[in-house]
Amino acid sequence: MPLDPDAVGATSGPRRSAWNRKDCILYALGVGAGPDELAFTTENTKGVEQQVLPTMPVVLSTDPGIFKRFGTFDWAKLVHAEQGVEVVRPLPPEGAVLTTTRIADMFDKGKAALVVTESESVDENSAELLFRTRTALFIGGAGGWGGDRGPSTSWSAPDRRPDHTVSYETRPDQALLYRLSGDRNPLHSDPAFARRAGFERPILHGLCTYGFTGRALLHALAGGDSAGMRTMDARFASPVLPGDVLHVDIWRTGEDQAYFQTRKDDGTVVLTNGVCTLNG
Template sequence: MNLEAVRNFRFNSVSQDFSRRDTILYALGLGFGSDALDPDQLRFLLEDRLVAVPSICCVLAHPGRWVAAPELAIDWIRLLHGEQTFEIHHPIPPEGSVKGDYQIAAVEDKGVDKGAILHLVKTLSDAATGARLATVRSVLFLRGDGGCGGFGVPGQSAGPLPGSPPALTLEISTLPQSALIYRLSGDYNPIHADPEAARKAGFERPILHGLCTFGVATRAILSAFAGNAPERLQSLSVRFSRPVFPGETIRTEFFPSGDEIRFRSIAVERNLVVLDRGTARLTM
């Protein structure tokens, strides 16, 4: 990694017009509609009453594969998505025009053999009014870029979950074709669709997008604690632990405390934690 090039890298603002069709397609990628008679699920799927899943803020106005810019010299092939957070400032509309402004806030050097941590911040705004809709933070683990130095002040990571049993659990099944649907929301990385590409990356078969699993957790929070009212969800953060395979069942375990809900998600068939140290905050 060329640290000075990363420090001085400036993104162009990313503008996107999105339609109700895009909002519905995103919800379908998260498995909404598994019960086609459930009015709570249909709110996210029918255009005459449509509301957006808050986690759509993570995919709107995406900056593309900027990490592959030659001047940055990032070993992007070995990059892993480490953590994801969003904070909602105004409910995401079901259609409209948005602008994404990006900044590399910090790089933490963990050492030559341990890699580096890059902190990326997106501010998502309404393109017409300039109103801030969401702040989205991504933590990227650059496994091949340790020993290059660092800069900035990294955000604070969430602590471990309570040691007590969960107060509530909720299971959501993914479909064998979930990744093939979700990729239409903008992430066309072939490891999520092409078996050969997945094998070259070290996976036995295509894996589900991490942000899809993140969206399934958002869906679980909305269902279990918010009455499927997206305007009640203020923020959500997770640490990615392991990939999910399409078709697996995701069990989310909750540890609520006031307006803060700690959680983790488990791939039931393998009994492995796939999202950890989750925190959600809701309005009452």
């Protein structure tokens, strides 16, 4: 059968995810952190307490079991459309969470569908809420049941120069580093697989671009303190190739809020509809 609209509200989990100091460092290196960010890339620097990047929950949260509740669809036509994260309190460098994921919405786009999942992750021992994530998945060929098309967005980049532009050059082997945090999709490592998918070579994980962008926001808006960022939401707009330079444009829109987008050297926007909120 096709996608099941009645599955909205279905849940999966709780699923246990654990991490240690090495995992946090691998994630930080995978999203481009380096020797000028030792709080994220080392665990034993004198006078520096190890921190965890606030985007790391995206590799710890979603329970893959939720996909079984969608109904049937062609996995080759599934595209990561949007990602959000809310860090309720900074992650410790070592810990474990129990994550429950639910299908929050399912929208009929005609020839395609948009499925939205939301996850909550609580500390395994204290049951304290640590973070939430929101994921939107675009599935080609899965629409047409006559359902709600979903809300339209009112986001637009402010009509002025960005308050900050942070530029990072990704490494030629960036995807090979990032995949060590868990996403082993061969689209990001196998040249033959990437060509079959229509790309000249393996592309960068969308969530890696998301992590690069999160670092830019963290340093530009929160002084590099992981406790300063509360939420980060964005829409994936275009693929990135390892080695591309990323430019993150940031506009302050309030005391505790900013809009952002990420673009490549040629002006192609790769992340859009960006909203970041800070802890006051």
